[in-house]
Amino acid sequence: xxxxxxxxxxxxxxxxxxxxxxxxxxxxxxxxxxxxVVKVICHPSDETLKEFTLCNLAFKIEAIVFVA
Numbered sequence: 001x002x003x004x005x006x007x008x009x010x011x012x013x014x015x016x017x018x019x020x021x022x023x024x025x026x027x028x029x030x031x032x033x034x035x036x037v038v039k040v041i042c043h044p045s046d047e048t049l050k051e052f053t054l055c056n057l058a059f060k061i062e063a064i065v066f067v068a
Contacts, residue, residue: 001062004052005029008068012052020063027067035067 003020006012011030021027021037028034041048041064049061 002059003063003065004061005065005067006052007031007035008066014061021065027065030067037065038068039066040064041066 001017001020002014003017004012004014005027007030009030013029020040020042023037023040025037026034027037042062044061044064048064052064
């Protein structure tokens with residue numbers, strides 16, 4: 001599944017993953033010390049994806065994970 005990971009510093013990355021990280025888990029992306037998951041949106045709508053200008057992707061984003 002495709003998940004979008006967004007940091008508090010506006011870093012965004014779309015990755016393939018077999019699972020969705022839960023709140024409090026550590027993600028090894030963007031910066032050190034590694035950020036923790038603070039919010040997860042499962043099955044985001046097109047309206048939500050428009051905020052990331054990603055509504056016209058050729059694949060479906062199954063979750064948005066926010067880290068800080």
